[in-house]
Structure formats: C-alpha cells, structure tokens
Amino acid sequence: xxxxxxxxxxxxxxxxxxxxxxxxxxxxxxxxxxxxxxxxxxxxxxxxxxxxxxxxxxxxxxxxxxxxxxxxxxxxxxxxxxxxxxxxxxxxxxxxxxxxxxxxxxxxxxxxxxxxxxxxxxxxxxxxxxxxxxxxxxxxxxxxxxxxxxxxxxxxxxxxxxxxxxxxxxxxxxxxxxxxxxxxxxxxxxxxxxxxxxxxxxxxxxxxxxxxxxxxxxxxxxxxxxxxxxxxxxxxxxxxxxxxxxxxxxxxxxxxxxxxxxxxxxxxxxxxxxxxxxxxxxxxxxxxxxxxxxxxxxxxxxxxxxxxxxxxxxxxxxxxxxxxxxxxxxxxxxxxxxxxxxxxxxxxxxxxxxxxxxxxx
Numbered sequence: 001x002x003x004x005x006x007x008x009x010x011x012x013x014x015x016x017x018x019x020x021x022x023x024x025x026x027x028x029x030x031x032x033x034x035x036x037x038x039x040x041x042x043x044x045x046x047x048x049x050x051x052x053x054x055x056x057x058x059x060x061x062x063x064x065x066x067x068x069x070x071x072x073x074x075x076x077x078x079x080x081x082x083x084x085x086x087x088x089x090x091x092x093x094x095x096x097x098x099x100x101x102x103x104x105x106x107x108x109x110x111x112x113x114x115x116x117x118x119x120x121x122x123x124x125x126x127x128x129x130x131x132x133x134x135x136x137x138x139x140x141x142x143x144x145x146x147x148x149x150x151x152x153x154x155x156x157x158x159x160x161x162x163x164x165x166x167x168x169x170x171x172x173x174x175x176x177x178x179x180x181x182x183x184x185x186x187x188x189x190x191x192x193x194x195x196x197x198x199x200x201x202x203x204x205x206x207x208x209x210x211x212x213x214x215x216x217x218x219x220x221x222x223x224x225x226x227x228x229x230x231x232x233x234x235x236x237x238x239x240x241x242x243x244x245x246x247x248x249x250x251x252x253x254x255x256x257x258x259x260x261x262x263x264x265x266x267x268x269x270x271x272x273x274x275x276x277x278x279x280x281x282x283x284x285x286x287x288x289x290x291x292x293x294x295x296x297x298x299x300x301x302x303x304x305x306x307x308x309x310x311x312x313x314x315x316x317x318x319x320x321x322x323x324x325x326x327x328x329x330x331x332x333x334x335x336x337x338x339x340x341x342x343x344x345x346x347x348x349x350x351x352x353x354x355x356x357x358x359x360x361x
Contacts, residue, residue, distance in 0.1 A: 059087050061075075076140055082122055102127070152173075152241040155170075156248060188235050253280065274328075275344060285347055291304075
C-alpha cells in the first residue's frame with residue numbers, strides 16, 4: 001500500500017553532503033489500518049496509515065437495488081421523450097452527492113444519503129450524465145425513445161360514387177403528440193381488358209401518392225380528395241404512418257352507359273341530338289334513334305340504328321377515361337314543327353341505356 005515513486009528506485013547511494021528528495025505514496029485498496037518500514041542506512045522508519053470505508057452506493061433499477069461501481073456506466077433504462085424517468089439512490093454511510101449532464105437532476109430523497117435521480121429530455125437517442133457521490137463518479141446513461149406512432153385510418157367524408165370527387169381524411173387513433181407526415185397513396189386496378197384511367201387520382205395535383213402533414217395536437221388531417229374516374233375497376237386509397245397502415249376500397253362498377261346531360265333541337269331542315277355521359281366499360285357498339293311527331297306516332301322512317309363501335313373504339317383509345325359527348329345530326333324532310341321529340345338507345349357490353357323522350361327545343 002506504500003510505495004516510493006518518481007524520484008528514484010532504491011537502493012540509492014548519496015555522496016557525503018548530498019541531498020535526495022523522495023516521496024511515499026499511500027494508496028490502500030480497502031478500508032483498514034496499514035503499516036510499512038522505510039530503511040535509510042541503519043535507520044528504520046515505521047510508516048502508518050489508515051483508510052476509511054467508501055460509502056456503498058446503490059440505485060433502484062428495474063430489476064431491483066443494485067450496488068454501483070465507480071467508473072462503470074449505469075443504464076437507467078428507457079423513457080419517452082418529454083416524459084420523466086426517476087431512479088432512487090442511497091449511500092451508506094451518507095455522503096455528499098451532485099449530478100451533471102443535460103436533462104439530469106438530483107432531488108432530495110427524504111433522508112440523509114437518499115436521493116432521486118431524474119431525467120427528462122426532448123430529443124430521442126442516448127442521454128449521458130454523471131453522478132458524483134463522495135468524490136466517486138458513476139456514469140449514467142438513459143435511452144430516450146420517440147413517441148409511439150398512432151394508428152391511422154382512411155375515413156370518407158363524402159359518398160364514393162362514379163365520376164365524382166370524393167372527400168376523405170386521415171384520422172389517428174389518438175391526438176398526435178408530435179407532428180407526423182403520413183404517406184397517402186391511390187391505386188387503380190381496371191377491370192380485365194380495360195386500360196388505366198388517368199382521371200383516377202388524388203386532387204388537386206392529379207397524382208397517386210402524396211405526403212400528408214398532421215400537426216401536433218391534431219387527431220386528423222386536413223380534408224383531402226380523389227377523383228373516381230369513369231372506368232370500371234377497383235380504387236384503393238391507403239395511408240401509411242410508421243409501421244401502421246389502413247385503406248379504403250371503392251369499386252367503379254361496370255354498368256350501361258350513364259347519360260349526364262342531353263339536348264335535342266330541330267331547325268328547318270335539321271335535327272340535332274347531343275348526349276354527354278360516360279361508359280365505364282368503354283364498349284359502346286350501337287346507337288338507335290326514334291323520332292316522334294306531336295300526335296305521338298313515330299316519324300318515318302321509324303327506328304334508325306347505327307353501328308358506332310368503330311367511332312367509339314377509336315375515341316376511347318385516345319381518351320383518358322370513359323367520358324364522352326355524342327353529337328348526332330339528321331336531315332328533316334317536311335315541316336320540322338311537327339316533330340315533338342326523340343328517344344335514344346345506346347348499347348354497350350354492360351347493357352342498354354335508354355334516354356327516355358327528349359323534347360325538341
């Protein structure tokens with residue numbers, strides 16, 4: 001426990017009248033009394049020393065009370081950011097203590113030699129500090145975790161229907177404890193044999209994926225929208241946030257031609273019919289027209305049928321969906337004022353659509 005150091009290693013000879021300085025180090029490894037003998041020529045010097053026991057420092061960890069060793073890092077455990085982690089500490093016998101490190105604090109434990117180590121921070125990662133008890137230093141480490149990600153859900157705000165803009169929101173299972181950016185995607189799978197429909201997209205950018213911001217404290221996103229288009233198929237709107245995802249599925253059904261606007265007019269020598277609508281199967285093959293007089297009878301020559309498969313087929317090849325406008329003109333012989341109206345029939349792979357009686361303007 002006693003040792004000469006730095007100046008020389010014995011034995012050392014000193015000339016007459018010479019001087020030599022030396023030092024003795026006393027470094028006990030445990031508590032107790034110690035003695036050693038120092039010889040200088042024929043003189044014998046007894047060196048005595050004693051060491052008091054260092055306080056036993058303990059900390060209450062998740063597994064129970066543990067004795068700490070100076071210099072060994074102490075893992076305090078994990079805590080969510082903005083929350084507080086507390087660990088009780090005691091020293092026997094009592095000793096002075098202090099703590100360092102951003103986010104760490106030391107509170108009185110209620111009796112001599114008892115404290116509470118606390119940590120609170122706002123940055124995920126590893127936080128490091130140090131506890132000093134009676135001059136002995138114990139490194140401290142805390143794992144700071146991010147808030148658990150809430151589960152998202154796609155919730156429709158308006159009715160989903162063909163050829164419409166559908167409004168929806170991303171809702172969270174709980175209010176956001178921090179700002180999040182969710183990934184919203186739209187997928188369209190057209191029915192077999194049909195091409196894609198570019199109109200099926202998230203609005204207003206007309207894209208199929210977009211980041212959606214949800215601010216801290218909010219439980220839902222701002223209102224979003226997508227266009228359903230006019231092609232039969234399956235639309236899937238999905239959201240992903242962290243490890244969680246959700247989706248809403250809407251089907252554009254295959255149905256006979258849908259007419260959204262109709263107009264019939266007759267002039268001195270001409271009758272014109274304008275039909276606006278959409279065909280979710282893009283397969284119109286035939287159009288039939290029947291003109292009626294004011295007496296309720298069909299005007300000659302009666303039902304007029306036309307094969308329009310070539311015209312519609314060519315049009316749908318270059319269109320982005322099933323929407324169309326059909327303009328049909330017919331010569332009128334005799335007095336056009338005798339005509340009351342016309343009925344139109346359109347045939348597609350999904351069935352037949354009749355317009356009902358359209359009255360001439």
